[in-house]
Amino acid sequence: MDPKWTGQTKSPAVPSPAPSATVPQEPPHPARRQRGFFGLASDGRTPAALAAVAVVILLVAIVLAGGGIFATAGASPSAAASEIAAASPTPSDVPTPAPTPTATPTATPTATPTAAPTAPPLPALLGAIGDSYSQAFSVSPQYRYDHPQFSWVVGTAKDDGVLSLLERFQALGASPVVVDAATSGKKMIDAPRQANLVVAAAKKLGPGQTAYVTFELGTNDLCDDPKTAAASFDSQLRTAVGILRAGLPPGSRILMLPVPDFPHFHAMTQADPATRAALLLWVNSNRCPPYLGTYGPSTTADSNSYLAKYDASLEKICQEIDAAEGTTGGLHCTYNAALLADSDFTARDLSTYDYFHPSLTGQAKMAEDAWRADAWAPIPLP
Numbered sequence: 001m002d003p004k005w006t007g008q009t010k011s012p013a014v015p016s017p018a019p020s021a022t023v024p025q026e027p028p029h030p031a032r033r034q035r036g037f038f039g040l041a042s043d044g045r046t047p048a049a050l051a052a053v054a055v056v057i058l059l060v061a062i063v064l065a066g067g068g069i070f071a072t073a074g075a076s077p078s079a080a081a082s083e084i085a086a087a088s089p090t091p092s093d094v095p096t097p098a099p100t101p102t103a104t105p106t107a108t109p110t111a112t113p114t115a116a117p118t119a120p121p122l123p124a125l126l127g128a129i130g131d132s133y134s135q136a137f138s139v140s141p142q143y144r145y146d147h148p149q150f151s152w153v154v155g156t157a158k159d160d161g162v163l164s165l166l167e168r169f170q171a172l173g174a175s176p177v178v179v180d181a182a183t184s185g186k187k188m189i190d191a192p193r194q195a196n197l198v199v200a201a202a203k204k205l206g207p208g209q210t211a212y213v214t215f216e217l218g219t220n221d222l223c224d225d226p227k228t229a230a231a232s233f234d235s236q237l238r239t240a241v242g243i244l245r246a247g248l249p250p251g252s253r254i255l256m257l258p259v260p261d262f263p264h265f266h267a268m269t270q271a272d273p274a275t276r277a278a279l280l281l282w283v284n285s286n287r288c289p290p291y292l293g294t295y296g297p298s299t300t301a302d303s304n305s306y307l308a309k310y311d312a313s314l315e316k317i318c319q320e321i322d323a324a325e326g327t328t329g330g331l332h333c334t335y336n337a338a339l340l341a342d343s344d345f346t347a348r349d350l351s352t353y354d355y356f357h358p359s360l361t362g363q364a365k366m367a368e369d370a371w372r373a374d375a376w377a378p379i380p381l382p
Helices: 047-065 068-072 077-087 165-171 188-202 219-223 230-247 262-271 273-279 300-328 360-373
Strands: 125-130 177-180 211-216 252-256 331-335
Touching: 125 165, 125 188, 165 211, 165 360, 177 188, 188 211, 188 230, 211 230, 219 300, 230 300, 252 300, 262 273, 262 300, 300 331
Parallel strands: 125 177, 125 211, 211 252, 252 331
Antiparallel strands: none
16 A cells, blocks of 8 residues: 555546636637638638537537536526435435434442451450469569560550550540459469459449450469469369359450460470570579479379360360350450460560560560450451
C-alpha cells in the first residue's frame, strides 16, 4: 500500500457543459475557412444550421451519459424538481431499519457491609491472680523484684514496650477497677486467698457490670522441690475457682493460663551460648531445675509428668465452667495452651538477671498472646 494514501477516493471528473448556441463566436481567420457539416461554412455565418448541429451534439451526449435527468430538458426548474421528487421512493417504500437492541444495564452488585466484630462488654473490674510472672519480677538487672507497672496484666508504664491488658481496655474506653492480688513466690495453695480479694471488690460493682480475671499460677508448684502433688494442685484450684464462680457477677470471664512451657525454655536456653553459660553459674543453678538450673533432685521425666497433670487440671476446670455456665451467660472461661504457655519465647524474652522470669519483651509477648486468646481480640485498638 502506498504510504501516502489517505483513504480518500478520487472524485470522477465532471464534464464541462457545452457552450450555449447564442454566445457569439470569434470569426475564424480567413485563411482557416473550410467546409463543415452538411456543406456549410464553419465561419459562424449560418446560425440556424449551427444551432441545429449543437442540439444534435447535446442529445448524443445525453444518450451516452445515461441521460436520466435530461428527461426534463426544456422544463422549468420547479417542474424538474417535482419530477425528481416523484421518482424518489416514498417513505413507505423505504425499509425501516430494525432497532438496535439496547443492552439492559446490569445492576452492579453492592458489597454487603461486614458486621462489626461482636464482643462482650468491656469489664468494669480487672483482677490478677498469679505469682511473680504477673508481678513483673526482676525483668532486668536494673529492675529487680516486683515492678507491676511493667506487668502484662496491670502494667501502666508508658514507653516500656508492654501494652498490658489494662492499657488495652483503657484504649477502648474502659476504666476498670484494678485488683492486683498476684503475689510473687506463691503456689496454687494461695489461689483461694487471691480469689477472695477479687470477689470482695467485684461485689461492689453496679448492676450489669462484669469482671475479668486472669489466673496464672503453677510455676512455683513445678519448679520447687518437693513439687505439689497433682491431687492437691487440683483440689486447691477447684476451691479458688469455686469462690470465683459464686462471687463474680454474671457475664464475667476468667482467662486461665497454663503453666509455662519449661521444656521449651530448656531447649532455647541450651541453644543460646550466653544463656547456657549464665545458667551454669552457681547463683542460677537452682532456677527451676532440671529445666534451667541443674541443682535439684527431680528428673526431666518426673517434671514433665507433673507439668502435664497441672495443665490437665487447669484445662478441665475451665471446660467445666464453660459447659455449665458459658451458654447461660453466667461465667465464661478461656484456656489456650498454644498461645498462653509462652512457647513463643526466645532467649531474649527471659530476664538477664536470673534467666527465669520474663524480661520486658517477655511481658510484652504475654500481654499480646493473652489479648489474642480472648473475646476482645477482634476489636481494633486505637
